[in-house]
Amino acid sequence: MKRSVVLGTGSFLPRRELTNADLERMVDTSDEWIASRTGIRTRRIAGKGEENYRLAAGAARRALEMAGLEAGEIDLIVVATMTPHMTMPSCACFVQAEIGAQRAFAYDLNAACSGYLFALDMADKYVLNKPDMNILVIGSETLSARVNWQDRNTCILFGDGAGACVLSGRDHGGGIIDSQLFTDGNLWELLYMHSPKSLNPDLVQPGDDHGYIRMTGRDVFKFAVRAMEESVTALLQRNGIATKDIGLMIPHQANIRIIHKLMERLGVPEEKVYINVNKYGNTSAASIPIALDEANRQGLIRRGDLVLFCAFGGGFTWGSMLMCW
Numbered sequence: 001m002k003r004s005v006v007l008g009t010g011s012f013l014p015r016r017e018l019t020n021a022d023l024e025r026m027v028d029t030s031d032e033w034i035a036s037r038t039g040i041r042t043r044r045i046a047g048k049g050e051e052n053y054r055l056a057a058g059a060a061r062r063a064l065e066m067a068g069l070e071a072g073e074i075d076l077i078v079v080a081t082m083t084p085h086m087t088m089p090s091c092a093c094f095v096q097a098e099i100g101a102q103r104a105f106a107y108d109l110n111a112a113c114s115g116y117l118f119a120l121d122m123a124d125k126y127v128l129n130k131p132d133m134n135i136l137v138i139g140s141e142t143l144s145a146r147v148n149w150q151d152r153n154t155c156i157l158f159g160d161g162a163g164a165c166v167l168s169g170r171d172h173g174g175g176i177i178d179s180q181l182f183t184d185g186n187l188w189e190l191l192y193m194h195s196p197k198s199l200n201p202d203l204v205q206p207g208d209d210h211g212y213i214r215m216t217g218r219d220v221f222k223f224a225v226r227a228m229e230e231s232v233t234a235l236l237q238r239n240g241i242a243t244k245d246i247g248l249m250i251p252h253q254a255n256i257r258i259i260h261k262l263m264e265r266l267g268v269p270e271e272k273v274y275i276n277v278n279k280y281g282n283t284s285a286a287s288i289p290i291a292l293d294e295a296n297r298q299g300l301i302r303r304g305d306l307v308l309f310c311a312f313g314g315g316f317t318w319g320s321m322l323m324c325w
Contacts, residue, residue: 003128007167008068008166009289011059011162012162013044013161016045019042020041023152026149027152028152034156039259043280045159046142056095057099074103077138079106081109081284082112082141082284116286117320118317124167124176134167136167138162143283146213148212158213161283163293164289174303174323176323178322179322180234180319188314190316191220231310249274252312276291287311302325303325
């Protein structure tokens with residue numbers, strides 16, 4: 001039986017680094033305050049010529065190079081993002097043109113920080129139906145464009161970047177094993193971002209002065225840890241896999257305290273968890289694919305290893321995925 005297998009990974013980060021020391025000069029905060037509460041030391045911020053789709057295209061090219069494929073061999077491009085270059089066309093359309101993947105159809109998917117897992121799950125369904133498909137799954141964000149730089153509770157958290165993988169059907173015992181995804185739209189007000197202000201005055205939302213990211217951090221923290229723990233536990237039990245059998249866990253890189261609490265509840269040792277939130281902050285849908293690419297290129301994942309992904313984002317959306325490398 002053919003499963004969806006990762007043929008190559010790639011990531012692409014903006015050149016500019018924004019450190020905690022830089023933020024000290026912008027808002028009432030400090031390096032110690034940020035690092036102790038979030039684990040973040042620096043993040044990347046997009047500049048001229050580093051629009052969302054260009055970051056996505058950079059990650060895609062690197063994934064294609066590792067996979068040994070040309071852009072013309074790609075059948076589908078899915079971009080997980082909540083900060084597209086334009087509302088229309090989709091970011092994926094711009095990526096298709098940028099890399100020259102002329103035979104691919106393309107679209108965006110928005111599930112906030114869980115977006116990459118939702119996109120991988122969607123791509124997996126295509127491959128199971130047509131195993132010969134080559135699919136680019138990209139997570140790309142320019143969150144710096146949607147952050148209130150005067151709000152110290154949110155501006156310290158987010159960064160820009162992109163990660164990608166090439167997915168296709170193979171019959172070698174590896175691939176995506178299982179996943180489960182969840183949504184609870186009743187809790188949206190705890191973590192949300194308005195669209196650009198409506199030009200129809202009857203549709204302008206109360207309190208919508210700009211399309212900034214807004215978050216009730218304490219409540220999000222509590223729900224995120226519990227939701228991801230329950231999702232991972234159920235997924236492992238359903239597949240008869242013990243926590244000790246996991247080769248590497250790659251969680252969404254939102255906050256080091258969330259990651260540590262999740263590790264504690266699941267009983268996963270630190271050496272089996274890939275963490276890079278200190279370098280990039282929360283890059284939303286890009287965080288898991290960036291971390292996956294780094295872990296892959298560092299040789300931290302070997303053939304046959306079980307890789308566990310889990311994420312949580314606005315919506316609320318959350319879920320987990322199990323893959324044999």
